Amino acid sequence: MMQAALAAIAVVVAFLVGSIPFGVLVSRAFFGRDLRREGSGNIGAANALRTLGKRGAVAVLLLDALKGFAPTLAAGALAGPIAASCAALAAVIGHCWSPFLGFRGGKGVATHFGALFALWWPAGIAFAIVWLAAVVATGFASVGSMLGALAMGPVLWFGLGPAGLIYGLVSAAFIVVRHRENLDRLRHGTENRLSLLKPNRT
Numbered sequence: 457m458m459q460a461a462l463a464a465i466a467v468v469v470a471f472l473v474g475s476i477p478f479g480v481l482v483s484r485a486f487f488g489r490d491l492r493r494e495g496s497g498n499i500g501a502a503n504a505l506r507t508l509g510k511r512g513a514v515a516v517l518l519l520d521a522l523k524g525f526a527p528t529l530a531a532g533a534l535a536g537p538i539a540a541s542c543a544a545l546a547a548v549i550g551h552c553w554s555p556f557l558g559f560r561g562g563k564g565v566a567t568h569f570g571a572l573f574a575l576w577w578p579a580g581i582a583f584a585i586v587w588l589a590a591v592v593a594t595g596f597a598s599v600g601s602m603l604g605a606l607a608m609g610p611v612l613w614f615g616l617g618p619a620g621l622i623y624g625l626v627s628a629a630f631i632v633v634r635h636r637e638n639l640d641r642l643r644h645g646t647e648n649r650l651s652l653l654k655p656n657r658t
Contacts, residue, residue, distance in 0.1 A: 463534070466531035467531070470547040474527070474554075474567055475554040475556055475561070476556070477554050478515075478520055478523070479498075479503070489508070495507040499557075500563055500565060501520065502598075516566070517566050527543050528540050528543045528544040528547065530543075531543035531544075537617075538619045540619075541616070541619040544568075544572075548627050552634055563635060564631050568608075569583055571627075575612065575623070583605075583611075584604075587600035596647055596648075602628075602631065606632070608628060609625045611624065
């Protein structure tokens with residue numbers, strides 16, 4: 457009973473931590489801008505790279521990854537791998553539908569990335585490899601994000617078993633749904649390209 461209560465608390469905390477809109481906070485506090493009103497309008501690291509530059513993008517990426525990593529790691533330590541998987545999903549959902557932003561938010565990729573390292577660190581490495589390979593091949597961060605997310609179900613099943621597989625599949629579904637506008641732009645040839653060396657400023 458105590459472990460179940462700890463797991464429930466951990467999931468709620470993970471959702472609240474995941475809901476913190478670091479992209480908005482960083483852009484406002486340090487750049488006097490609002491990511492929601494610039495570039496693609498997304499609050500994640502890719503749009504931060506285009507609009508704030510490398511330092512802003514790194515800050516947003518690390519903070520968004522941390523809010524997936526920390527509550528997932530804590531949930532696993534307190535209540536085991538199933539609780540960790542639930543907390544990871546709660547953090548991703550919080551980022552995508554933040555109550556602090558009127559239940560709007562980002563696409564969950566960096567938060568998912570951080571959660572992967574807490575669940576099973578080789579999965580985080582695998583995600584990074586898939587993401588980088590896809591971005592180098594296509595030039596689109598959205599393609600890397602979706603392919604990386606879709607690849608994690610089998611990877612997490614290998615590392616964690618059924619709990620990992622379920623988290624991988626459900627989180628991938630959320631991330632792909634959050635990229636529906638990117639998919640539409642990809643079909644019409646209007647998707648924003650990501651330059652890792654020379655970020656565009658808009």
